[in-house]
Amino acid sequence: MKCRVCRAPGVIDIRRHNANFCADHFLRYCREQVARTIKEFDMAAPGDRLLVAVSGGKDSLALWDILLELGYDVDGLYVGLGIGDYSDVSGTYVQNFVSTFLEPRGERSTTTLTHIDLRSEYDYDVPTAADATGRAPCSACGLSKRHLFDKAAREGDYDVLVTGHNLDDEAAVLYGNVMKWQIDYLARQRPVLAAENGFPKKAKPLVRLSERETAAYCVLRGIDYQVEECPMAAGNRHLEYKHALAAAEEASPGMKQAFYFGYLRDAAELFEQSNDGAPDGAPALLACESCGSPTSGDTNGQPRCAFCRLSQRAAAAEPVPVELLQTRRR
Amino acid sequence: MLVKLRNPSKDLIFDGPMSVVKLLKKLDLQRESVLVIRDGTLVPGDAVLPDDAEVEIRPVISGG
Numbered sequence A: 001m002k003c004r005v006c007r008a009p010g011v012i013d014i015r016r017h018n019a020n021f022c023a024d025h026f027l028r029y030c031r032e033q034v035a036r037t038i039k040e041f042d043m044a045a046p047g048d049r050l051l052v053a054v055s056g057g058k059d060s061l062a063l064w065d066i067l068l069e070l071g072y073d074v075d076g077l078y079v080g081l082g083i084g085d086y087s088d089v090s091g092t093y094v095q096n097f098v099s100t101f102l103e104p105r106g107e108r109s110t111t112t113l114t115h116i117d118l119r120s121e122y123d124y125d126v127p128t129a130a131d132a133t134g135r136a137p138c139s140a141c142g143l144s145k146r147h148l149f150d151k152a153a154r155e156g157d158y159d160v161l162v163t164g165h166n167l168d169d170e171a172a173v174l175y176g177n178v179m180k181w182q183i184d185y186l187a188r189q190r191p192v193l194a195a196e197n198g199f200p201k202k203a204k205p206l207v208r209l210s211e212r213e214t215a216a217y218c219v220l221r222g223i224d225y226q227v228e229e230c231p232m233a234a235g236n237r238h239l240e241y242k243h244a245l246a247a248a249e250e251a252s253p254g255m256k257q258a259f260y261f262g263y264l265r266d267a268a269e270l271f272e273q274s275n276d277g278a279p280d281g282a283p284a285l286l287a288c289e290s291c292g293s294p295t296s297g298d299t300n301g302q303p304r305c306a307f308c309r310l311s312q313r314a315a316a317a318e319p320v321p322v323e324l325l326q327t328r329r330r
Numbered sequence B: 001m002l003v004k005l006r007n008p009s010k011d012l013i014f015d016g017p018m019s020v021v022k023l024l025k026k027l028d029l030q031r032e033s034v035l036v037i038r039d040g041t042l043v044p045g046d047a048v049l050p051d052d053a054e055v056e057i058r059p060v061i062s063g064g
């Protein structure tokens, strides 16, 4: 197996492109794919300030590194979710990345990391929020993260909020949306969403890279990341969809990319149009009475956002350790 | 050879030499779903692992 570019011994094969690469050319390939994606979907312009949401996992750390290598002005944001040891270890990987990859850049880098901790700043954590509200953990977690990312991007005056969603993530979400014909979600499943109604512009620059590629990027670049799964992820739908797609990809390499990019090319617009024509449309947004974020209000039409409702209920509850939540949910 | 699985962690011993493809087959793993790591770098599918090798098999599918 030889590198497609330099004919040196290859370390990785990418079956859907029928290509092998040595370590150096693989790292370059990943950066080129990201640069191409940013350009193709108009994700960021030169001089833009980017905020990347980092979790300590392979995707977000690879993305942060790639964006810096491509010369972007990009800061990191980490949210401590309070999911037991998992969160503590994840935070350590983010810190290690900062000290190994950012600090040695010295004055060449003005990149900063902001750390928000749910428990110390909002008086709750994800397991407690899930238990107190009856939501699935990933739903309570996703709501919290989205709110805090949006808020940080708005308050820090960033031009784009970027996340590490990769090709497998997006293909799995698309698969789930199609399986359930979630027309409104399909209409919004784009790798870039413009700023609107007080929400920041959002982009997913890794959609051309599979998760095997982002993991390989980290290994070859020497980035240590959280390999363990989040204990709340077990048995979630997203993972089931990924396994279904992995089986299809194994049988016919390139299927996943054709599914997702074919959707963007040929079908996304149709769903957007059909959704625009919906008679009730999107409700007008109000400012949340406790945090000021844009919200469509609660069931009584009060201007209180979903995050404030969740965090207030969770903060009033006794803390639930992750192990206990796992047994309760079983 | 020593084979370290992750998620959950488990150490296994196999007789070498053996190719990566064959090892993954024995473990019933899809090649696209894992990376094989040895001495801090990746081992391609066609490589043959010697009997004294120590490798990590790292899953890449995550559910977050």
Ligand code: SF4
Residues within 6 Å of the ligand: A081, A126, A137, A138, A139, A141, A142, A230, A231, A232, A233, B063, B064
């Ligand atoms: S798996 Fe679910 S609970 Fe865990 S970090 Fe991801 S979204 Fe949050």
Ligand SMILES: [Zn+2]
Residues within 6 Å of the ligand: A003, A004, A005, A006, A007, A008, A021, A022, A023, A024, A025
């Ligand atoms: Zn090469």
Ligand SMILES: [Zn+2]
Residues within 6 Å of the ligand: A288, A289, A290, A291, A292, A293, A304, A305, A306, A307, A308, A309
């Ligand atoms: Zn609010």
